[in-house]
Amino acid sequence: MKQTLMGNDAIAWGLVHANVDMVSGYPGTPSSEILGVVQKIKHQLNLDIYAEWGTNEKVGFEVAYAGAIAGKRTCATMKQVGLNVASDALMSASYIGNLGAMLLISADDPGFHSSQTEQDSRVFAKFARIPVLDPATPQDAYDLTKYGVELSEKLQIPVMLRPVMRVCHAREIIEMDRETNFSPNKGKFERNVARWGAVPRDGRFAQGVEQLNRIEVIKEYNWDTLLKSEFDKCMGKDTLIITSGTGYGFVKETLNDLNLEADVVKVLMPYPLPVTQIHKRFKAYSKVLVIEEPYPCIEEQIACDKVYGKNTDTVHKIDEMSKEAILNALSNINLYDGENIYKTPPSLNFDVEARPPALCPGCPHRDVYYAITKVFKKKKAIYPSDIGCYTLAIAQGAIDTILCMGASVSMASGFSLSDPDKTTVATIGDGTFFHSGIPPLLNAIYQGHKFILVILDNSTIAMTGRQTTPSRSNRNIDIKKIVEGMGIDCIEHHYSHEMQDNIDFFKKVKEVHKSATGPTVVVVREFCILDRERAVDYVPGIFAQVDADKCVACDQCTTVYKCPPMAYNDDGKIEIDPFLCAGCGGCLDVVCPTDAFIQDFDYLKRGK
Amino acid sequence: MKYQIVIAGFGGQGVVFLVKVLAICAGNRDIAFLGTENHGMSQRGGSVSCDIKIGDFTNPVIDKNQADLMIALEQNEGLRNVSYLKLDGTLVTNAKDKDDYPKLPFKGFAKIDAFKKAEAGEFPIQGLNVYMLGIALATDKNFPFSVKEVKDAITQMNAKVAKQNIEILDHAMRDIKEL
Structure with missing residues (x-):
């Protein structure tokens, strides 16, 4: 059957057609759509599939891997830097192997489109000594997903599928199975302590020898079934x-x-x-x-x-x-000596102003960061931050460091120890806090590291497409209670579209922090403007316009507040792009030193 | 047939919608199609460009000096990506009604101030992508699909908003004739 599919759709269908009924993982571009599409297929065809996000990639991997030990066909999905987090489990799983099948999907991002490194997951597969499959197109991705699952069950070892962004987010008309005859393996854990619980030295040494032998067998298999014919x-x-x-x-x-x-x-x-x-x-x-x-x-x-x-x-x-x-x-290599046909005349290289990604109009992160930098002045503060939409606040000058998921908290410890004269104000999103922010906060609490941690809780993993966080599925796990459970207070604030409220709150935090002996933890309850379920309840619908007589072109709004609808017009005054303004009202208070932003009461009449 | 199209715009303009519409057109006629889209970080209002290759291709990316058509949903995003277009290709761009638009050497060219039209209430801003597709359909004589094929694909994409989108498409094709 022919279908027009994106690579990640094709992989999801491949999983279902390979009878995989446990999929676990963590979102990360360019891998994110795979698990979501499996969820869609599950509901569409009413299939009994476990397809849920883990709290991080390591958790996602381990859930899927245990399923494969119990004989099921399973899959873990993540992006390449997510594999770093899951790598501890992978390295050992490659010694122990599985009875069912486990396909590990690690999506790479050559060109750094949405990633902090350009690392190659194939090299990680080599490091872990597991076979890796490298699709060229969505059609390949579908075929190799099915092939990889079969191969994993045959070889009793996790197999990696490594699509790159130009496969995950490529779209193609592909040929796939007409029927979905879904018949997953039944899970049945067979006790085998010597294998599943192998300990050093003898148990793991023996598995290490098996691993080496297995790789030789797979090499032959690669030649006989795939490479020789090529x-x-x-x-x-x-x-x-x-x-x-x-x-x-x-x-x-x-x-x-x-x-x-x-x-x-x-x-x-x-x-x-x-x-x-x-x-x-x-x-x-x-x-x-x-x-x-x-x-x-x-x-x-x-x-x-x-x-x-x-x-x-x-x-x-x-x-x-x-x-x-x-x-x-x-x-x-001297095979070609002609001209470069992939070049256009230099006259076509226009020097156009860059349009980098930015926090969305109406995003509460912008206002919260604005308030933080107002209260904790740059000269006397260090701002470690983390991975998520809020990373884009780097454009507001509100972020000093970005390393990897969860590092804002542990780096805040490090900065507070090494430069105690400054106030360290770390920011982390709720998704990242659940993912890997909890262990470093525990560390900071029991070591007594003095910094401020602001947890920006919009209750969604926004950057990768608004996947659910643990605060919002089934049991509604509350960040405030987690922090309190570690034995310290968690100061709660509900984001306000009136900027002064946010500033007053952080002034209070500053006071509390003065006498603190350890971390001061704050949770700011926000929403994601793209979150159709929640945003409607929070966005006040106060649209802005500019009083041109008051605008003195001081650049405050375009350099510090940085909301995309704000730009200079031909008269040298700021103008709000009515197509972009989200109606959050955030700029009406404090942001403009001359109060040039005023409410646009006619907004709805202007054909929106 | 081999035909390469670049669609340039910024996050939120519905560039990917157009990729999907053209993919459906190709699928309906059983022609090979390979395209690439932007998701994730690049979606947050930043520059977005998607490539569509119709016919016998093996990689989804369009290199410089290769595209037959570029549809630019915003003036600067068009200029940013213009080096991907062949000199005998066609540029269709949303750009301000001002004299300062650079003179470009492409064989086919159409420029229209779609933002102004949306602001005047001629169509909702969310339909600007479909509006520019209509301009392209009417301008590019080598456009690989017929008006009917595009309308059918729009209906297949989302039947609920198809009527409005088809009206916008027709509106654009009338506008360009009047230019």
Whole structure:
């Protein structure tokens, strides 16, 4: 059956068609839609599937992995940096293995579109010694999802699927199973302490030996079932290009565009590679070029003096794949000596003002950060923050450091110890606090580290598409009670669209903090403006306009408050873009030193 | 057939909606389609550009100097991405009715102040994406799908708002004839 699907939709359907009935994970671009689509299919077809977000990637992995030990077919989804969090579990799971199947999906983001690193999950699979599959398109993603689940059950080891953003968020007409005959494995835990509870040294040593043997078996399997036929198809050209994932699509098109000929081998399983068999096939070629992204995973396994790639400075080492990058690589190995057809006249390079992502109009984070910087002045404060929408407050000058999920809290400890003359004000969202903010807060409390922690609670994982947080599903776990359970107070504030209320609140926090001997923890109850369920109850519908006579073009609103509808017009006065104003009323108070923002009572009459 | 389209705009303008409509058009005619979208961080009001490749392609990204058509939902987002368009391609852009728009060398060109029209209440701002699609349909003689095919796809996408969207599409095609 033909279907137009995005890569992540295709993966979700692949899971259902492979009879996976436990999916657990943590949202992160570009992986987020996979689990959500499984939930949709579950409701659409009324299937008995567990498809729920874990509190973090490690939890998500472990839930799915236990299911696979009990014989079910399971899946954990995450983005590449999420795999760092789950890696502790992965490293051991690769020794122990599973009875059912476990597909680990780790989505990479070459080009840093939405990620703090460009790391390659294939290299992580190699580190963990598990097989990894690298789809080139949504069709591949569907096929390899099903294949990976089968393979995991056959080999009794977790298998990784590594799609990149240009697969997850690519859209294509794909061919998929017409019928959904959903028949999952029944879970039945079989006690086997020697395997599931293997301890050092003897138990794990024996599993380590098995792991090494297993990798050799998978190499042969990779050759016999996937790679040999690819090499057999080669036409005896002078140059061989070995590629995997999106690299394949870019190579094919570039060769076609440039009218060049080379043998192209598409690697579906970039680790483990049967190096001996591959090297035997090199004899026929003068040069072997490896095209892959983002790290040299294949290249390092098959390196020899004929192999050219990132480590020989032949292929780009950072940033996303492009046909221009392939063209340059083909020039570097002297296969191409023509012009760069992927270039337009320099006259078409317009220097247009950047439009970086920003906090949405009406987002309460903006007002809260504004209030924080008003009360805790920059010169005397350090602002560690965390991963989420609120990271965008960096544009307001309200954030000094970003490291990884949960680090705002532990770094606040570190800064408060190393530079105690300043006030450290850390910010973290509710999703990130649940994910990995709790252990560092425990640490700060029992060590007595003196800083302020502001938990911005909008009760959703907003950046990745508003997935549910533990505060909102089933039991409504309350952050305030968690903090109180650790033995300290949690000062609560409900975000107000009247800025002075927020400022007054933080002044109070400042006072409390003066005499504190440990962390001062604050939870600000907010909402996400995109959250259709809750925003309607909170947005006051006070739309703004500018009193041009009062505007003195002081830049306060465009540099410190930074709400997207505010921009200068041709007369050099600030104007509110009526299409963008969300009606939060946040700018009417305090923000403008000359009070130029006034309510626009006619707003609704102007054709919104 | 091989046809490459870049759609440029900013987060919230409904760029991805247009990708889906064109994907459905291709699916209905059983032509291969490969496109790529922006999700996540890039959605928060920032620059968004989506690529659509119709026909026999193997990767979803459009390189510079390759696109046959660019639909720009906002003036600067169009100029930012203009190097992806071939010189004999067509640029369709929403841009202010002012004289300072640069002179561009493309074979096909249409410019219209869609923000002004939305502000005047000619169509709701949420329909600006469909409005610009209509401008493209009427301007680009090589546009790979017919008006009927596009209308059918819009109906398949969301039957509830199809009537309004089709009216906007027709409105745009009338407007461009009057220009």
